[in-house]
Amino acid sequence: xxxxxxxxxxYLDLAGFNLKVExxxxxxxxxxxxxxxxxxxxxxxxxxKLNHQKKRVDFEIKIVPESNQTYAxxxxxxxxxxxxxxxxxxxxxxxxxxxxxxxxxxxxxEVLSFLLDKNGLLLHCSSVxxxxxxxxxxxxxxxxxxxxxxxLLAKEGFRKFSDDSLVAKKENGRWFYYSPPYIEKExxxxxxxxxxxxxxxxxxxxxxxVQKMKNTPSIIKAIMKQIWTRKxxxxxxxxxxxxxxxxxxxxxxxxxxxxxxxxxxxIYET
Amino acid sequence: xxxxxxxxxxxxxxxFVAYDNENSTLYEFNEVGFFILEKIKQGLSKEQVIxxxxxxxxxxxxxxxxxxxxxxKKIKKLGLVN
Numbered sequence: 001x002x003x004x005x006x007x008x009x010x011y012l013d014l015a016g017f018n019l020k021v022e023x024x025x026x027x028x029x030x031x032x033x034x035x036x037x038x039x040x041x042x043x044x045x046x047x048x049k050l051n052h053q054k055k056r057v058d059f060e061i062k063i064v065p066e067s068n069q070t071y072a073x074x075x076x077x078x079x080x081x082x083x084x085x086x087x088x089x090x091x092x093x094x095x096x097x098x099x100x101x102x103x104x105x106x107x108x109x110e111v112l113s114f115l116l117d118k119n120g121l122l123l124h125c126s127s128v129x130x131x132x133x134x135x136x137x138x139x140x141x142x143x144x145x146x147x148x149x150x151x152l153l154a155k156e157g158f159r160k161f162s163d164d165s166l167v168a169k170k171e172n173g174r175w176f177y178y179s180p181p182y183i184e185k186e187x188x189x190x191x192x193x194x195x196x197x198x199x200x201x202x203x204x205x206x207x208x209x210v211q212k213m214k215n216t217p218s219i220i221k222a223i224m225k226q227i228w229t230r231k232x233x234x235x236x237x238x239x240x241x242x243x244x245x246x247x248x249x250x251x252x253x254x255x256x257x258x259x260x261x262x263x264x265x266x267i268y269e270t
Numbered sequence: 271x272x273x274x275x276x277x278x279x280x281x282x283x284x285x286f287v288a289y290d291n292e293n294s295t296l297y298e299f300n301e302v303g304f305f306i307l308e309k310i311k312q313g314l315s316k317e318q319v320i321x322x323x324x325x326x327x328x329x330x331x332x333x334x335x336x337x338x339x340x341x342x343k344k345i346k347k348l349g350l351v352n
Contacts, residue, residue, distance in 0.1 A: 216285050217285065217296070220285070220287060220296060221296050224289070224294070224296060234278065234289055234291055235278075236278050236279075236280065239278050239280040239287070239289050240282075243281075243282035243285060243287070244282060246282075246285075247282050247283055
């Protein structure tokens, strides 16, 4: 079997965090091997090997052949997903076994949300980037047109940066933005980042207009509806990060006509 | 007088907010209101808070007492203290 010769430890770049992924010794089951195949297929370009050991490890995931626990997570569409991994965030160790691709994605999202608690946020949004590395982030309720907006701009030469979520991370006092390091809407991770961004709260309208938002508390309230946190709770750090993000960036209200007429022109007016 | 356990306090520049994790509600305060909330969180009594406000903000004790009493009434009504 090909898997006999595979390395046991990988280091994965998860939005600038160093993630150690270790396959534990044990009986190599078909499902265990599937975890490896999924990681290899969708994340191989983000793996690097043991010569980077000196770099600090931010989180460890150990893939083990069996586990006693499952977690149920309720999603927005009222469906339940049972995740088969154990988490001990205090020890910065997560255990994962016989996982599906969806389970790996959930796990990465949870790990990221944990790691970002100190200095970042996981935002629910779509985004595009232009040729000058300027990022345009679109926030809004489900069904408000986030994906449609990103798709309309992609047709006008912008590159899609993210479809459903984005990592905002404060590094040395500056905010950086990473495309999601996991699969989104069947798209593999892109592994791109940006440091210059504008934020737009979008809503459908009969005309495309853009207006700068000046009321900081209302921006904070709106942002709070667009963040993804573990167990749905907001920590003091998360609240601090939101206030910092809001006070260091520009936020706009963007009303969009269905056909997106004038959209690219309007966002460049900001 | 105790601040609600699920209430988070945070400030940034001139923005002073409290977030209630129980009902996902964000409250905005001015500097003095936020100062009072912080002191309640630290476990100070109403009389101790009034004394500090008088010293820190240079207001007369009676004015501090009246403003502080009104503010506490409001935050009690909102369920932020018990």
